[in-house]
Amino acid sequence: MKEPAPADELAEAEAGQRRKRKPVGWSMIFIAVLVAVSATLVYRRDGIDGVLKILTHDLWLFGEILPRVLAGCLLGAFITEILPHEKVSRSLGPNSGLKGLLIGTAFGAILPGGPFTAYPVAAALLTVGADFGATIAMVVSWTLIGYGRAVAWELPILGTDFTLWRIVISLPIPILAGALGRFVYVRMYPKGEPS
Amino acid sequence: MTMSALIIDISLWGSVLVLGIIAFRRGRVVVVSAAREGAMDFINIVPRIALGVIGSGYIAAVIPPEIITGWLGPDSGWLGVLTAVIAGGLTPGGPVVGFSIGAVALKVGGGSPQVIAYVVAWALFAFQRLILWEIPFMPARFVWFRAAVSVPFPFLAAALAMAIGKP
Numbered sequence: 001m002k003e004p005a006p007a008d009e010l011a012e013a014e015a016g017q018r019r020k021r022k023p024v025g026w027s028m029i030f031i032a033v034l035v036a037v038s039a040t041l042v043y044r045r046d047g048i049d050g051v052l053k054i055l056t057h058d059l060w061l062f063g064e065i066l067p068r069v070l071a072g073c074l075l076g077a078f079i080t081e082i083l084p085h086e087k088v089s090r091s092l093g094p095n096s097g098l099k100g101l102l103i104g105t106a107f108g109a110i111l112p113g114g115p116f117t118a119y120p121v122a123a124a125l126l127t128v129g130a131d132f133g134a135t136i137a138m139v140v141s142w143t144l145i146g147y148g149r150a151v152a153w154e155l156p157i158l159g160t161d162f163t164l165w166r167i168v169i170s171l172p173i174p175i176l177a178g179a180l181g182r183f184v185y186v187r188m189y190p191k192g193e194p195s
Numbered sequence: 196m197t198m199s200a201l202i203i204d205i206s207l208w209g210s211v212l213v214l215g216i217i218a219f220r221r222g223r224v225v226v227v228s229a230a231r232e233g234a235m236d237f238i239n240i241v242p243r244i245a246l247g248v249i250g251s252g253y254i255a256a257v258i259p260p261e262i263i264t265g266w267l268g269p270d271s272g273w274l275g276v277l278t279a280v281i282a283g284g285l286t287p288g289g290p291v292v293g294f295s296i297g298a299v300a301l302k303v304g305g306g307s308p309q310v311i312a313y314v315v316a317w318a319l320f321a322f323q324r325l326i327l328w329e330i331p332f333m334p335a336r337f338v339w340f341r342a343a344v345s346v347p348f349p350f351l352a353a354a355l356a357m358a359i360g361k362p
Contacts, residue, residue, distance in 0.1 A: 027335040028243060031326050035250030038257045046256075054252040062248045069244055070237045071207045072332075077233030078214035081225055112206040115324065119332035120236070126337065136341050139329075140348075143318045152199050153290040157298050158314075165362035166311055169355045173315070173348045181344045 068116040076120030080127050089129030094182070096134060101178040104134040108141030108174060114149075118142045132185050137178030144170040240331050247327035254323060255287035260296055267300035267313060275309040276353045283316025283349065286323075293317045308356040316349035 043051050092100045111118055122139050130138075143149075145167055154163045218226045266282040279300075286293050297314050301307070320342040329338045356362070 025335050027326075027330045027338075028246070031246060031250065031330070034326075035246060035253055038250070038253035042253050042256050050256070051253075054256055055249065058249045058252040062245060065244070065248060066241070068204070068207060069240065070234075071211050073237040073240065074211050074230065074233035075207075075214060076332075077229045077236060078211070078218050080232070081229040082214060082217055082221070112210060113203055115328035117207060117210075119328055123333045126334070132337060132340060135337070136344060139341060140319065140345065144315065148203075149290050149318075153294050154314075157291070157294040158301070162301070162307070162310075162362045165307075165356070166314060166352075169311060169352050169359075170315060173352065176351070177341075177345055177348055180347070181341065184344060185340070 065116065068114070072113070072116035072120040075117055076124040079121060079124040083124075083128050085129045088125065092125060092130035092134040094131040094133070094186075096131070098175070098179075100131075100134040101137045101175045104130070104137035104178060105141040105145075105174040108138040108143075109145050109147070111138075111142055111146060112148065118146075131182065133178040133182035136181040137174045140177045141174035144173055243331035244327075247331060251287065251323050251327050255292075258285060258287050260286075260288070260292055263296050264299050264303075267296065267305050267309065271306045271309065275306065276312045276350060279305075279309040279313035279353075280316040280349045283313045283318075284320050284322055286317050286321050288323065293321065307362050308353040311356045311362075312349040312353040315352040319345040319348060 039051060042054065046053075090096065091103055096103075108118070111121065118139065122135050122142075125138065126132075126135050150163055150167060154166070158166075215226060215230075218229050263282045263286050266278050282296075283293075286296060293314065297310050297317075300310050300313065305313075325338055325342060329341075
C-alpha cells in the first residue's frame with residue numbers, strides 16, 4: 001500500500017499536474033523490429049508491389065485515425081485538468097476497495113468512442129490518482145462489456161444470441177481482473193510504484 | 196464515411212467540447228494549458244501510432260487469418276480452449292477480423308466455450324491492439340501488467356459457458 005503523499009507534495013503535483021512524456025522504450029523497439037521483420041517477409045513473398053500496397057492502405061487508415069487520436073489526447077488532457085486528484089485517489093485509488101473497481105467497470109462500460117478514447121482516458125486516470133486495479137477494471141470493462149464494439153461489429157457478425165451471452169459471461173471479469181491486479185501489484189511493489 | 200464512423204466522431208468531439216466548456220468555466224488559463232498539454236501528447240504519440248498503424252498491415256500480412264482459423268477447429272475440451280486463447284492473442288487486424296474468425300469457427304463446428312474463449316482472449320490481449328493502441332498511450336509497465344493479469348479470464352469465461360451451457 002502506498003503511503004498518502006504529504007500535503008505539500010500533493011499541492012505541487014496538483015499545480016504541476018504534468019505527466020512525464022514517455023521516452024522511446026523497449027516496447028517501441030520491439031514493435032519496430034517486428035514491423036521490419038514482417039515487412040521484409042512481405043517483400044520476399046510479394047515483392048515491392050506487395051509492400052507498397054500495404055503501405056498506401058495503411059497510410060490512408062492512419063490519416064483517417066489521426067483526428068480521432070487528437071480528440072482522444074484532448075479528452076485525456078481535459079480530464080487530467082478537471083478531475084480533482086484527491087477525489088479520484090479516494091474513489092479509484094489503491095484503497096478504494098470494491099467500490100473503486102465497480103466505478104472503473106461502470107466507467108469503462110459507458111465510455112464512448114474507440115481505442116483512441118479509452119487509452120488516453122485510462123492514462124489520464126492513472127495520472128490523477130487511480131491505481132492499477134481500478135484502471136485495469138476500466139480498460140477490461142471497455143473492451144469486454146463496452147457497447148461500442150459489440151453493437152457495431154459483434155452483433156452483426158456473431159449474432160444476438162452469442163453476443164448477449166458472451167457479454168453476460170464477461171460481466172464479472174473486469175472486477176475480478178482489477179482485484180487480481182491489485183492483489184499482484186501490492187506483492188510486486190510492496191513499497192509503492194517504482195518510478 | 197459510414198454512419199457508425201460519423202456517430203463515433205460526433206460523440207467523441209462532443210465529449211471534447213463538453214469537457215472544454217467545463218474547463219473554460221474554471222478559467223481561460225485552464226483551457227489553454229490543457230489544450231496545449233493535449234496537443235503535446237498528440238505530437239508525442241503520432242510517431243508511435245504511425246509505427247503501429249503502418250506496421251500492423253505487414254504483421255497482418257504475415258499472419259493470415261486462415262492460419263488462425265485452422266487453430267480454432269472443432270477440437271473440443273480444454274485443449275481446444277487453450278488453442279483458442281493462443282489464437283485470440285495472435286489474431287492480427289481489427290474487430291472485423293476477430294469476430295469473423297469467431298463466426299467461421301462456429302460454422303465449422305467449433306464449440307461455443309472455445310469461441311467465447313477466443314473472443315474474450317482477443318478482446319483482452321490481442322498483441323496487435325496492445326502494440327498499436329495501448330502501448331503508445333499508456334505506461335508500458337501498465338500494459339504488460341494488465342495483459343498478464345488478464346490471462347486467466349478467457350479460461351474462466353469458457354468455464355462459465357460450459358457450466359451454464361450457453362450460448
